Amino acid sequence: MSLATRCTACGTIFRIVEDQLRVSDGWVRCGRCAEIFDARELLFDIEQETPPPWPAAFVPPPAPAMPAPLPPPPPVQQPPAPEPSWMPPPEPEPEPRIDPLPTGWPPADDLRQEPRWEDEPRDLPPEASQPASAPEPALLASEPMPDTPVAAPAPVPEFMRRAETAARWNRPGVRLALVAVSLMLTLLLLLQIAVHFRHALAALHPPLRAGLQGLCSMTGCEVQAWQRIEALSIDSTSLNPLGSAGYKLNLTLRNKTAVDVAPPSLELSLTDASGAPLARRVIAPEALQPPLQRVSADSEQALSFSFSTGSQRVSGYSVVAFYP
Template sequence: MRFVTRCPSCGTSFRVVVDQLKIADGWARCGWCQHVFDATQDLQPEPALAPGQPPDARVLPETTATPAPTAAQHLVEPPPAGAPAEPGPQPQPVAAPAQPEAATQPPAPAGAPEPEPASWPDEPVSQPQPEPEPEPAFVRQARRRARWQHPLVRAVLAAVALGLTGLLLAQVAWLGRAAVLARWPQALPWYELACQPLGCTVGRQRPAGAVVVEGSVLLRRAPDRYSFHLVLRNQADAEVEAPALELTLVDAQGEPLARRVWLPPQWPQPTERLAAATEWPLQFELAFDHPQASRMNGYRVVLFYP
């Protein structure tokens, strides 16, 4: 199978041989402008001629020019004056060729019909099309490399890579928002702004052990009235969500007698967040008229996030 390539410098098209391209690793030199180029960049199979189509008139067989005979070769010098003319050959009579006698043939019978000429089919006979030969492997590889190195393809791939990188960074920032907000609390407005069109919520920081009870005391003000004082401390370096507070009154054996829970909005000074490395004092007034109030011997304080 023959191939046709085109010179990128002058645009001349010419045939190339696959074996020669393999030896030269796909490189060729233009015979018109002497430009060296990669012939596999624009390698196309040579179009086959249709049946009955004359070959290209521009491809002519080589001919060898022969010089024309000179005029001196055809001239005869005239005889000198006074010289007797030599007798030339006399024409001989030529007998007329004998006419052959007409062969006597018997007359054809009058009733015999003349044979009709053979008729050809009106439709042209379809010629089987030759199967195209498979392209060489190095031609396919060269086309594949040229396709991936196209500027438009490279620009699209770069845009897709940047988009995927941004999507990955956004996913990491969302999944690790707890660590990001713990390190940079000022990033919270940006998270909330991003959640507005998506209808999501940004959870507060709830690091385990960040908020502790610095001190507490339970005082009896009356037979059934108590005053509970405590101080909460945020040990983290970032702002955290305020936890819920649970107070449990127990007897001498540690059995619970009564339990009370206060959420941050129910505190004497309602708050949602505790600043970094700060203390938060609280005071609660309790009314405990349980029948077994006389058995109360202590209390427990627990901080948790509901």
């Protein structure tokens, strides 16, 4: 079945599908005269039916059947009319007294000279001889008449509102503005990523260090060595007594990666002969011999640290590297 409808304004016939009628509740817009009308009024099957007449003929509804006349009501006996009785005519009311002049007017015998008009006044300027005409009030075009009813706007179908919204976003100016905003947001995201991962970028790509330092000068940050604890390992350790309850810790720190990393701190834990914890100390990289500033790539560093425990004797120890 192929459906079609005819425009109620210009009579143009065009095809239509059921999905469009279901989405727009039957309302469509004519592509020739832009008239919005209900397509279901003149809907027909273009393959099996002839187009409806245009303009649509008005078919009056069938007149309702007239009910059978009711039988006339029985005559009602009227009471006898009362006989008229004679009454004397009403007396005329006295006429109100009207004064010849209102209160405050001069009496009739007070003679005074009345002003006389001349055709051409001689003592007045030409502008004064013409009466000033009062300006007529003008009605602003933007203000509606107080008694004029304002017509309510016609409802717009949902599919037309969606089409207008899509057309608004497809304008060249709007698309250029969206592209500019997208580029600016992308640049800000890249700058944020560069600031957050500045240590790793400087270690993996040394030529970027100068640019990252310039960026940090504007944002108030600092480019330091990359802290990567999984790249470091302690290969060997030894704890040797020095006399007078003094000890010397010797260890070898190794960097297993191809980039320089930041020096770690060391946690030294001591235990007595029973295995109970005796002391715990954190050793900064600057306190080691020699002091560590950076662990070079693919290198081993021999380090030592001397300390004293007083009268307590150490039977066991452990060393762990970490970043504070």
